[in-house]
Amino acid sequence: MDRYGLICRAVLEQPDITQREMAQKLDVSLGTVNSLVKECVGRGLIAEDGPDNASRKWKILEEGRKLLEPYKVDGALIIAAGFGSRFVPLTFETPKGLLEVFGERMIERQIRQLHEAGIRDITIAVGYLKEKFEYLIDKYDVKLLYNPEYSSKNTLTTIYRAAKVLEGRNMYLLASDNWLRENMYHAYECGAWYSSELQKGETREWCLSYNKKGRITGVRIGGRDAWVMYGPAYFSREFTAKFMPVLKAYYETPGTEQFYWEQVLADMLDGEAKNRLAAEDPELLKRAAKESGVSPERWGEIEMDINRQPEHQVYEFENLEELRLFDPKYQNHSDNEALKLVSRVFEVPESEIRDIRCLKSGMTNKSFLFQVKGKHCICRIPGPGTQLLVNRVQEKQVYDAVTPLGITEHLLYLNPETGYKIADFYEGARNASSEDWGDLEQCMEMLRKLHTSGVRVQHDFDIRERIEFYEKLCKSHGGILFEDYEEVREWMNWLMDRLDGMGREKCLSHIDANVDNYLFLENGEVKLLDWEYAGMCDPMIDVAMCAIYSYYDEEQLDHLLRIYLKREPSEKEQFATYAYAALGGFLWSLWAVYKSVLGDEFGEYTIIMYRYAKKYYRKLRKL
Template sequence: MNKQEEDILLSLYDEPFINQRILSETTGHSLGVVNKSIKNLLKNEYLDDDIRLTSKARESIKKKAPINAVILAAGFGMRMVPINLETPKALLEINGEALIERTIKQLREVGIKNIYVVVGFLKERFEYLIDEYGVELIVNEEYATKNNLYSLALVSDKISNTYIIPGDVWCDRNPFRKNELYSWYMVSDLVDDESDVRVNRKMELVTVPEKKGGNAMIGISYLVGEQAEIVKQRINAHVRNKRYDGSFWEETLYEKDRMIVSARVVHATDIIEINTYEQLRELDEDSNHLKSDAIAIITNALDVKAIDIIDITVLKKGMTNRSFLFSCRDKKYIMRIPGEGTDQLINRKEEAHVYQTIKDKNICDDIIYINPNNGYKITEFIEGSRVCDPNNVDDLKMCMKKLKEFHALNLSVDHEFDIFKQIDFYEKLWDGTSSVYKDYEKTKKHVFELKKYINEHIDKKCLSHIDAVPDNFLFTKSGDIRLIDWEYAGMQDPHVDIAMFCIYALYNKRQVDRLIDIYFENKCDKETRLKIYCYIAACGLLWSNWCEYKRNLGVEFGEYSLRQYRFAKDYYKFFMEEMIENESR
């Protein structure tokens, strides 16, 4: 049977045959297709002469009927800023009903009781579903670093006559059925520029060229028979390959330029995927989950109404914070929301004091609001700005000039950023666990040996940025440079800022020496250069320890983490080699 014939069988299972025209309206297929399909179904003995289902047809329908469902609800939901810190997307409420509860009820309406919910972010919030609806929770411990392909792999053995459903969809009409005859993937009739597929005349899902619109991908799917087995095999193969850590499970559906399953098209108004705060607001402006602390702060700080806050867009997830861009009354702003564990890492009162100190110095971005207690911050968005290219010498010259001008101000605050104390502090945050690096104790011992040389060669301490990395230098359209993100700033040897720039940019030694020469205009003495090598080693260990702490919170930094540890070891070695060479002269 082809898809059209299967649609007609399902329709006749639910309602007795009256005439071809009604069958055409019910299935959405043309009269010509209906007539041709009925002939084939009669020929293959799926229908009798009275256009009723035969026992062969009923047995086929029974064999392919849904038996279970998997709801994928592990993700963080980055695009749901600013409410994703408090509520998983699947638990957002529309008209007083949680998205996932509505989905579960609709599944149960068609007789599906075996429901598996894969959870991760704020997994405890889903626990009540076990008693309330009899679902089984499957925990994805790696939700922060892997996408939903990994989530589905955790329940791959369950995939057979299975609905796969994202946890963030709201279905006005029940999309699930007691009977299914083929595998499908749901799309809507809405054109979406982000979609990878479109529906062709054969109701196939074919890929679309980049930057071309396709049918909006809903994410609900039904897998049965051969396609279910193919997806299971591909998922279990992909999950062992790190290349697929960030992949959506839908990747397993593609065969060259099309999906291996048919299209199921629904009206855009019938099923909506809730991806953003504004989508939730459009669907239910009275939703309790719209009452966000972040939105309340914005309305107070800018003296506006919540409805004035539009175009909310998540920015790239930072290493410490989450930030989002929004528009309000024809101006754009950025709001910072502190990330996991930052209350342990950063003193927000000290940060607020730093911003007060540099205010009106034409150094940083324009601060509209900062809360010294929780770290929430609003700044004006600098339209058309760009960050420093660490491989562009002209950029480096301008950034180092700006950095040097800042250091020359000799600004002062009441607190110091002590690198060696911070190394110990981050280590203590590991809660008694040992380092993932086998030779950590030896590396730490070597780095701390550098402290004596550093202290003997510090000329001055002043307010230093500490996080003066390429991404924190903003080039404005007017040609100015602003240094942003002053969370770690404090009293320190200003040459630490040079070291920090180098290790974040993952420079090799030649590039490190080039940056030193640019800052000092080729007048850096040997002792100062060696001191900066020492800072690179110490700061490398500092951020390596920081990465280990964040890793325990489920935030992984990949190569960056490894390279920081290498900086600690390599620059201790470079320093020692230079010292031995100097002594032999």
């Protein structure tokens, strides 16, 4: 769209616009606007629609509408697939785009602003907590597009998945968690652009270089006093035709899984896209060039303009602390259960809970780190369906029983009804390494201390009962079991019958004594965490579970067993350990199938566990 088109758009959007206002919108002199208006009138694009200068109005003519037609915005794609780890614990319950700012959800504010500009065809790319966005279909007539790779890949993949939404169309590209003070959307757009904000001082944002016409010529990470990528973008159909073939080639290139889509643009501008694809696969490069209709040598000429926005117009909240500063509601009334709990336990307002950070989610629970009263603590939040898998009352009983041994983390709070737990965070601590046999010697020493402590609880960990329970959960929730499941299930029955016949003695066992649950403190102490499954059982189960979690082979498992026993195992000890390796693999494969039904996916873990069930059954049958 040229300047005549911009004059036509201004008249269409605001018939009573003054020429001074036009000059401000176009960022040109008043004299230039006066000349452009006269030319537009002379070309029959616009005409006066008022009796005098005092109440002058404009109207767009048919030729003006024809001029604008190719620039009509067809719709918008809103990216809302990610987790938003920097907003925990809020995003444990609510996707970031559905968080409210001044009483209005961020994604809804953007949808409303799009509607005000006449844009109704809106697609939302979802992933994490996708069901939470379903209500928007009825409320705003939007469409949802699911990205199945949201948990392991970045926005490059989301754009790849949305190719059919973008191709051949003029489309806004928005992030669900942006907040725009003033509506910056239009029914017609000049050409591709990226919103930008001037950031003073040092910045680690993506900084833009551009020429006198506002065309973006380069993108680099980090700079000083720079205009940075900040807020929405706009893809013209011409831009998309040249850009998407290169992005698709990047999707097929190893090592790009964590790329933002903007990396493709940056690489096209500086020539790296050609080099990367040529080095990876020359055929990919040829295909991208053919589909884009542009030779790789000219990819740097791709046309996207900088759309400079005034200060305080666009907000990209980097973390919960920024959101708290912007909207005071989040300082003391976040409506988040975890923050309300921490506030009650420590008897402080939510505003004094600081330095909140997401910790790596466990396979059963989610956790976050926070600081209060000068100390760091961890809050555990039970994951989906956990209430069916873990008896929290029994967990509390175990913690009470083993506390005198001094081998657990220091608990500050544990609610047996909800499963919420708060414990001290140990600065400088590390987990055990499955590849360090020195670490494993200390881990096994702690297990021996537990197993020989004489500490008892009133409940057993009955692996037969657990397998039957998980099996029932899987079948009742539509979980897809393995093709040969019935046969392997009979194998497991044979193993459990043999173990029952051995009459082995029980002791308090951790059940989940894997390397990630051992914490090595700076002072040399070792702690064993997360006693959710603990109960009375054969002690060999702890050795077996530690081994299969670490994906040990048979030789490594045997070595771990010798470390635990401090001698060669008896035939019964070896049989029991192998049997529990098989049964543990079977149990956790069922657990993973059930969790996948709830939306938690653990990749190859499910198959690896099932293979352990088969492997050690077959070995024991030979023995």
